[in-house]
Amino acid sequence: MGNKSLHIIKIGGNVIDNSENLYHFLKDFTALDGFKILVHGGGKVATQLSETLGIEAKLVDGRRITDIETLRVVTMVYGGLINKNIVAQLQRFGTNAIGLTGADGNLIRTKKRPVKIIDYGFVGDIDEDSVDAEGISRLLETGFTPVFCALTHDGDGQLLNTNADTIASALSVSLSSLFETTLIYCFEKKGVLMDVNDDDSVIRDIDPVRYEELKIKQIIHSGMLPKLENAFAAIACGVKAVVIGRSDDLGELKQGRPFGTRLSKTS
Ligand SMILES: Nc1ncnc2c1ncn2[C@@H]1O[C@H](COP(=O)(O)OP(=O)(O)O)[C@@H](O)[C@H]1O
Numbered sequence: 001m002g003n004k005s006l007h008i009i010k011i012g013g014n015v016i017d018n019s020e021n022l023y024h025f026l027k028d029f030t031a032l033d034g035f036k037i038l039v040h041g042g043g044k045v046a047t048q049l050s051e052t053l054g055i056e057a058k059l060v061d062g063r064r065i066t067d068i069e070t071l072r073v074v075t076m077v078y079g080g081l082i083n084k085n086i087v088a089q090l091q092r093f094g095t096n097a098i099g100l101t102g103a104d105g106n107l108i109r110t111k112k113r114p115v116k117i118i119d120y121g122f123v124g125d126i127d128e129d130s131v132d133a134e135g136i137s138r139l140l141e142t143g144f145t146p147v148f149c150a151l152t153h154d155g156d157g158q159l160l161n162t163n164a165d166t167i168a169s170a171l172s173v174s175l176s177s178l179f180e181t182t183l184i185y186c187f188e189k190k191g192v193l194m195d196v197n198d199d200d201s202v203i204r205d206i207d208p209v210r211y212e213e214l215k216i217k218q219i220i221h222s223g224m225l226p227k228l229e230n231a232f233a234a235i236a237c238g239v240k241a242v243v244i245g246r247s248d249d250l251g252e253l254k255q256g257r258p259f260g261t262r263l264s265k266t267s
Pocket residue numbers: 011012013014015041043062186187188189191192193194195196219220221222223224225227
């Protein structure tokens with residue numbers, strides 16, 4: 001593990017969809033010290049545009065079935081609309097952002113998900129060789145702040161749709177060999193909650209044993225399940241810390257105040 005600190009921060013569709021939240025988040029992101037990478041989703045916006053275009057959005061366990069028409073939509077939405085807007089806003093705040101898919105610079109190469117029971121279409125699965133940590137490190141050292149969207153490629157000319165939480169986790173694992181890496185998942189709630197409707201019920205620490213209990217009691221469900229699977233996979237593979245919290249509260253981190261839910265390897 002390197003001794004330079006790196007924050008990898010992922011924002012989801014609900015943050016991107018709200019221009020005020022996005023503005024505040026990007027301002028706080030700019031204020032964070034050290035090396036930084038931003039990863040964004042945008043599933044909500046892609047679903048909205050698909051429906052406007054008369055293309056039915058199909059998701060199984062939070063993963064989008066990406067046929068050729070849907071791939072065109074997500075390429076426009078993730079790689080174009082959302083990515084370029086975020087980059088332009090970060091430039092306004094003085095962050096020298098560079099917007100990337102995994103195809104750019106061959107930085108994230110994936111394999112099309114094999115068809116088992118479900119055919120996910122043009123969805124890319126990340127493996128241990130997918131991320132070019134050295135290439136990303138060179139960008140960071142040159143002064144750029146990479147902004148990755150949820151698109152990767154197979155090296156054979158095909159763009160693939162890859163879940164943004166998984167990209168953030170894979171980047172953090174791979175870059176842990178070069179940096180002391182913290183992975184932060186930002187979304188619209190204050191953290192992992194005991195009651196999903198009560199923002200004052202943040203669970204401050206979760207280890208794998210507690211996670212299993214919370215799953216059985218169905219306190220954690222839907223989109224939070226793959227997020228936590230990705231998060232635990234990251235800390236098991238050398239990522240220094242994983243935190244899940246509200247995008248609006250990112251400033252608390254800089255102030256050293258409690259922020260969201262922290263995941264730990266053991267209790
Ligand atoms: N215990 C929990 N605490 C907080 N959120 C939860 C919990 N269980 C399920 N969720 C759901 O998980 C969602 C976050 O996952 P997801 O929609 O995939 O996030 P993102 O916005 O990053 O894409 C929340 O909007 C919430 O509805």
